[in-house]
Structures are given as C-alpha cells and as structure tokens.
Amino acid sequence: MAALLEIRDLEVDLFTRRGVLRAIDRFSLTVQHGETLGLVGESGCGKSMTSLAIMGLLPVPPAKITGGAILLEGRDLTKLSDSKMQAVRGREVGIIFQDPMSSLNPVYTVGDQLVEAIRCHFKLDRRAAAKRALDLLDRVHIPDARRRLDAYPHELSGGMNQRVVIAMAIACEPKLLIADEPTTALDVTIQAQIIELLKEIQRESRMGMVFITHDLGVIADVADRVTVMYAGKKAEEAPVDVLFDDPRHPYTRGLIGATPKPGDERRHRLVEIPGTVPGLASRPKGCAFANRCPLVFERCHVEAPALVHQAEGHAAACFLADQMEDCDVASVGA
C-alpha cells in the first residue's frame, strides 16, 4: 500500500524582484497511515511553506512549486486542478494553524464556522450539520458545548479557540492532519492540554499527522518519526528515540543541546547555536549550515552533503555523519 503522504524532491521557488529564490530544495518526507511525523526546524527553514504546499495554499505569486511531487496515497496533489484540490482540502487533509485567535473569522459564530466546514464536504442539512458541530465540540472537550456554538471567537480564550480550530480541521474526518505549530501561541499549561488532545484524536481516528514545531520537547512527546529541516532541505530523519539518542547532524545536535531537559540535575547552561538561518537570497553554495557548524571544514563550503544512510529509517545530510557517534552532544556548539 502506498504511503499516506509522500513528498518527493519538492522544490518551491519564490519569484521576487531580486530574482528567483529557492525556498524548499529537493525536500522529501513520508508519513504512513496512523503515524505522527515531527517536522522540526528554526523559523524560516521552510516548515510552514511545506505545509502550505501540501494544502495547495502557497501564496501564488510569489511562491510556486517548480519540481517534485506531493503524493497523497499515490495521487500527486501538485497536478490536481483547483476544484479537485478543493475537494481534498478539509476532506482528506486538515490543517491547524499557529495562532488560534486569528485563525477564526471574527464576525461569525464558532458554530457557523464549524457548520460551514462540515457542509462544505458533507451533504447535510443545517440541523444535522449543527448536531455534528456539537459532537465535534464535545470531542475536543469544550465544556458547555451547546452554548459555545453561539459564541464568537473573541468571546473564547486562546486555548478554546484552538480546540475549535482542531474541531474544524477534523470535521470531515481527514486522513491526514497537519498541525503547524499548534501550540506556539498558547500558554504552557494550555500547550500540554492541546498536545494531549491531538494525541488522543490521532489515537482514536488513526489519522496520519504531520506535527510541525521548533520545540524538540514537544516532538519527543508526540512524534513517531522526526524530520529535521534546515534552510529548505532535509538535515536528518530518524525514528524519534534514535534521533534523541544518536543524532548524526550537527544541527540536530545543536537543537537538542539548546532544549532544556526537565529533571536535569547538572544544570549546565543551555547551548545556543550561533548565528541564524541564512536568508533565502544568501544561501551558500555548499552546506547551508556551514557558517554555524562547529565541525565545519573546507569541503562543506564547496559541496552540499547528500543524505547519508545510517540505519533503518535514519539518514543525515552531513559529511561527518558516520563519525558523529563519539561526539558529546552537549559539546557541539560550545
């Protein structure tokens, strides 16, 4: 059986006045049915661009898919017509965006927006759709759901709104759910609740999920496998425990080193990765991470490293990936 989602060598270019900039460069990932894939990376590395590309919602212009394929159960979404893609959105792929307060239309009630999402794909009359909307609010554990149906988004808290957004994303039982930094805009306590909710829904419905975040702590909690993205490319991919035990890319090591670990008695300082992701216009010729990498050597500046297969499902795009075992994670970047 075909994978639920397979992105193959995706290329997204931005057509700007300063020329064509490559935002996503030969990026691939796979999500199996019922699996959660964590997609990690800093701001500006192309995570959200990837999720928009899957939804067919890239801002065109300036962005355009110039190569590769996005296969949903073997069907290439990049080749679908507008109307066919419309039938995929919401029905086969649902998405949750970052900021719940601005993701909902301020002039319609929560119920109206849910009903709209349901009736968009299901032939239901208003009453049946409203009943389903109520069930959905119950499912995302919104207390006093009947009353909330008539509430406007500004009358609910951020956490509540994110629950509504989640209810909307799963309203038509999609096979794939994309959660694009769903907890970034929320308080820490609410974050945990939303993550629990997403895990619960995923468990019950056996959807595949792409969980996008820059927070490795969250990834450790939700993901089965992880893809680390850097400057529009895949830096490393591995099953989640392998990634944390045996990271092979210096960038992954840097990310792990920069993540606080609860219960860590030693209280060593968090190690930051120096510098920032290079801008689209100034992507270097060689490895994009070279200017920030503690292990950089001449070859890195000349040639971009290909993915090096490490073990079953584990690969890293670094010339030194094979020699990384002995390195202490925390020492990288120090």
Next chain:
Amino acid sequence: MKRSIVRRLFQIISLIIGVIVMNFTLIQMAPGSLLDIMTSEQQVTDPATLEHLRHLYGLDQSPLVQLLRYTWSVFTFDLGYSYRQNAPVFDIIMAQLPSTLLLMLTSLGVAVTLGMIAGVVASVKVNKVWDVVISLAAVFFFAAPTFWLGIMLIIFFAVQLDWLPVGGMTTIGEQFGPVGHVIDVLRHLILPALSLGLFYAAIYTRVMRASMLEVFSLDFVRTARAKGLSKTRVILAHVFRNALLPVVTLLGLQLGTVLGGSVVIEAVFSWPGIGSLMLDSVMSRNYPVVLGVFVLSAVVVAIANLLVDLAYYRLDPRIRSR
C-alpha cells in the same frame, strides 16, 4: 445598549445647539442687519414700517434673547420666517428636500454599488489588468471636479447625442400621466446622479479595494480556504463581510453631507433642491433660510452617525459585546 442610545441622543442635542450658536453668531457678525437687507431692495424708508418690521422679526431684542428664542423654536420645528418667499423656512426647506434626497440617495446608491463591485474586482485581480483599469478610472473620477464632469456629460449625452435632458427635474410645459411623470423625472435624474455618483464611487472603490486586500492577508482567510471552501465563497462570505466595516464608516460620513454635497451639481443641472436653495439664499443674504439649512444639515449628520453606529453593531460582534 440603552445607556449608549441615551448618550447618543444627548450628543445629538448638544451638537444641534452648538451648530445653532455658531452659525447664529457668524450671521450676527456679518455686516448689515437683516432689516437692512429686507428693506434695501424694496426701498422702504418709512420709520413706522421699519419699526413694525423690527418688532415683527424680533430684531428689537438683544442678540442673546434672539438666539435663545431661535434655539427654542428650532426644537419645536419652527425655523423662522423667510421674508423673501413669504413662507416659514421649515416649509420652504421641506418643499425642496425630496428632490435633493432623491438625487443624493440615488448618487450614493450608484456610488456604493459601483464602488463595492469595482473594489472587490480590483482586489481579487490585484496588479492585473482589471485592477489597473479600475484604479486608473477611480483616480480619474476622484480627481475630476464634479461640475466639470457634469458639464462634460451634458455636452455629450444631452447636447451631442440628445438622449437626455440638459437640466431641471421635469420637462417644463409637458403634461404626463403618473407613470410618464416618474419616467420623466428619472430621465432628468440620470446625468446629475451619475456625475455625483462616479465621484463618490471612486472613493468607495479605493476604500473597498484597500480594505479587501487587508482582510485577504488575515489568517482566517487561509483557514477558510483550508476547509475546502471555493475561492468565490471565501471572498464573498469571509473577506467581503469583514472588509465592509470601513465602507460603512465612509457611507456614514457621506450621508452626513447629503444636503451640502450637491450644491455644485444642483447648480450645474438646475436641480431644484436644497443645494440650489442654499446658493440662492446665500446670494440674496436670506439668512433665516441659510441658518435653517445649516440646522437641518446638523440633524442629518447626527442621524447618519447614529445609523452608522447601529450598522456597526449589526456587522461586528466584537462591538456588540462591549
């Protein structure tokens, strides 16, 4: 809600009193008293008649007493008496009001409809040919003086093509049945309504376009697309609905200028409305009428603002819950 309505009523009354005081004072300060103006044309010199007139119009009292009496009478719908038309000012204004309302509301109707459609199209086709064409047209009609546009329309449609009448509100010397009369007035209405309407439409187009573009970039639009809604549905149900608020504000402001906004166009098209009345009254220094029109304008502005607030209340739930 109840409290805010009471507050608004209080504001309206204060506004009207303010307008009365200011304009009354201004007219008091103008050279020449009402009596001079009244009598000079008729060459009245008889002291007894002068004294009688002075007493009749209350000019023998101090300006403050006159102001207080006038203010009080306004609230009883008495706007004074016009010696020129020999009729109460209220009646004179009311006689002219329907034609101005007809002209202005038609123009605004044309403007809002045209402007919103053009604005939506321009925003959807942003930076494409249609957007450029619409935006250029908007700049043109906004920049062109309305009287010039009116004259051009007259030259083209009334003189050259002879399709429509040159001016006035009815064809003089013709007898029509009721239906024929309506058609006749509509034929006279087209050109002035168009000259004013195109000017206002230009503003609505710009505001609508900008407002739509702003809403387009908001997150919930992306969410709506992600649900699987069609582009058309997203534009109409989500973007347009939110982009409407600035347009309503603008409409409120312009409803307020309904009485004053048509002075020039009424003059160009000899339209018998408040604008023409205003112009005549200023020219002949017919102060009671001038003052009456000002007061009425203030009332219209206040009512228009009230209507806008009510519209906001309906359109934006965030205001409702405040």
